Amino acid sequence: MKFKRTERIGAIVKILSDNPNKVFTLSHFTEKFNAAKSTVSEDILVVKNVFEKLDLGKVITIAGAAGGVKYIPKISAKDNEVFLNEICKKIDDSSRILSGGFLYMIDLIYSPEISSKIGKIFASYIDYSEADYIVTIETKGIPMALMTAKAMNLPLLIIRKDTKASEGSSLNITYVSGSKNIVQTMTLPRKALKEGSKVILIDDFMRGGGTLKGMQDLMNEFNAEVIGKGVLISTTTPNEKLVKDYVSLIDLTEIDELNGTIKVEPNKNFITD
Amino acid sequence: MKFKRTERIGAIVKILSDNPNKVFTLSHFTEKFNAAKSTVSEDILVVKNVFEKLDLGKVITIAGAAGGVKYIPKISAKDNEVFLNEICKKIDDSSRILSGGFLYMIDLIYSPEISSKIGKIFASYIDYSEADYIVTIETKGIPMALMTAKAMNLPLLIIRKDTKASEGSSLNITYVSGSKNIVQTMTLPRKALKEGSKVILIDDFMRGGGTLKGMQDLMNEFNAEVIGKGVLISTTTPNEKLVKDYVSLIDLTEIDELNGTIKVEPNKNFITD
Incomplete structure (x- = not known):
């Protein structure tokens, strides 16, 4: 089969x-x-142009054998800002406040469209050139x-909260989750992670950082x-978190169950330490 | 900014x-x-051509206001067969057999590349024209x-195994998972699903069909x-499952812990009833 230039370019872009x-x-x-x-x-030169012109x-x-x-996916600073502002506007809705001061978020964070944008943003702001896994x-x-x-383009690992027979022998740690203040377990199959790997931790929400700290401790068990660490939302209090050097996309400043007020805004710096 | 035809076509394909x-x-x-x-x-005519020519x-x-x-993503029958054969070859590895006759699969099913291919296959074989959610x-x-x-392009819902304060009031059911033979709970927030919705159930593995049956019962609670139902792997025994009309991509015929043998093959029919 023969292809016209326009068809080849379309196909290269798709692939x-x-x-x-x-x-x-x-x-x-x-x-x-x-x-x-x-x-x-x-053709590839044209494709390069398309991606650059449209950001x-x-x-x-890559030269050589x-x-x-x-x-390499990259979200422009402007698209990023527009997207995070939209998300914040959606979060700022008093009907999202649940008993106990929790935020109902699963309609947003389970959305394939929103989660894939978040993935591209993390890929734009976290250096993954040496990473072996997302955890x-x-x-x-x-x-x-x-x-x-x-x-x-990295493999994903999911830490479980209890040991599963269907995953084989595992390494476990206990940790204290700040939002619940109870001791919980984290577990990952021994064969899931090669010794000496470099990993990036991703989670949806951080208050005190207890969960991320636990994930970090579990990673230490695997050497x-x-x-890198990325979270979608972190609360501005407590200011001192149990982990450092994380990328957080959205700041949650206030959530008041009594008055039904929520204060959220895009984190302008992303990198906090 | 002005765009050349080749650039417009590349951009349309990307979007x-x-x-x-x-x-x-x-x-x-x-x-x-x-x-x-x-x-x-x-330009769009050319784009149509690209997708058709390369399958x-x-x-x-769509006409009108x-x-x-x-x-519409579609995986060709040939690509599908090649892909499923590759997966079966990877599964057929005695080091995957865990104590209790379980199969270690997370390196495969958590892979973004493999899971996105599986998603496209389900989208090619399950009719979702009227669906509101993937569950x-x-x-x-x-x-x-x-x-x-x-x-x-549908929203995703994830059924949890215990009630979460961070998800609000919920509907719960109990079910018996065949592979473990213990009573478990399934829960989904009340506000997650609109009354009268149409849903497609997706799971990774089916033996007796207890989990899918439970999911179906929970959906009934939401009216x-x-x-539609899709699973990646189903065991050929028991032949009688608790659910009907599911799409299963791979048949697991045998897993023998003692001899270290696994028998898997692509399901040639997909639709079983």
Whole structure:
């Protein structure tokens, strides 16, 4: 089958865009399109242009034997701001306040559209060049963690809260979750993580940082190094968290069950320490 | 900013491909590219061609006031077969057999690449034209359920195994999970699901069908109708399951802890009843 230039370009965009951070060799495309290397190289230049002009991320060429082309998702600062403001506007709704001062959020954080945007934002602000895994804890952070793993082209690990026969022998730790103030367990199968791995932790919500601290402790049990942490929302109090150097996208300043008021805003700095 | 035809086509492919089943109006593109309607219409024809020629799914035009263009992901029968054979080959590895005859699968089912392919396969074989939600139960089915929701452009709901203060008042049922033979609880927040909704259930594994049956019962409590069910793997014994009319992608015929043998193969029919 022969392809026109416009068709080849459309196809290259589709393939790269569906597989962020995956390297495709030139021959992958020359075979698929039955076209010369020089032709495909020109196509890729056009594709690079499309992504740059529309601020959709970067397409980069890697030289050498293991070389090829890959797409790196990046959300522009402006799109990011628009998106986070929209989310904050949706959160700021007194009917979301639950008994105990909790926030009903699952309609937002389980949404494939929202979680995939969050994943791309984490991929834009957390350095994952050396990361081996994305690690999250069940349950609410899983959608955004999976989409982060997808954007970074990394495998995902999910820490469970109790040991599962269907996952084999495991390493367990106990931790105190700040929001509930009770001792809980975290567990991950022994074979899930290679020794000496570098990981990025993702979770949906942080108050005191107890859960993230527990995840970090569990990673230490695996001799894994935590090289990045991302949360969607963190509360501004307590100011002192149990973990440092995290990326938090949204600040929750106040949630008042009595008056039905919520104060949330995009975190302008992202990186706090 | 002005765009060349090749650039417009690349951009349209990127936008449609990132947002399966979402309708974009022609004006969305004419404004973005500062181009005439006739120009964009021609671009879209080329885009349609790309998807068809490469068997990447369908791009359809919707007429009328609410009209526009949308991308429907579809995996071709051939790609599907290749993919499922690869997965079966990976599963067929005696080191995956855990004590109790369980299968270690999380490296596969948590993978963003694999789960997004599974999502596209479910979207190719389950009719979701009338569906309102994708529903799964924590934890292992979540990645594939999220990717199914993404491919179908539907919201995702995750049934929890115990009531969470952070999710508000809930409806609960008890059920017997076949593989464990113990009574367990399923719970979903009351406000998560609108009365009279139509839902598709997704899970990773089915033996007797107890979990899917429980999910179905819980949906009945919400006066929701189950219009489709998909599982990645089902065991061939017991032959009689507690649920009917499900799509299962892979058959697990045998798992022998003593001899270390596993027998798995792609389910050639998909639809069983």
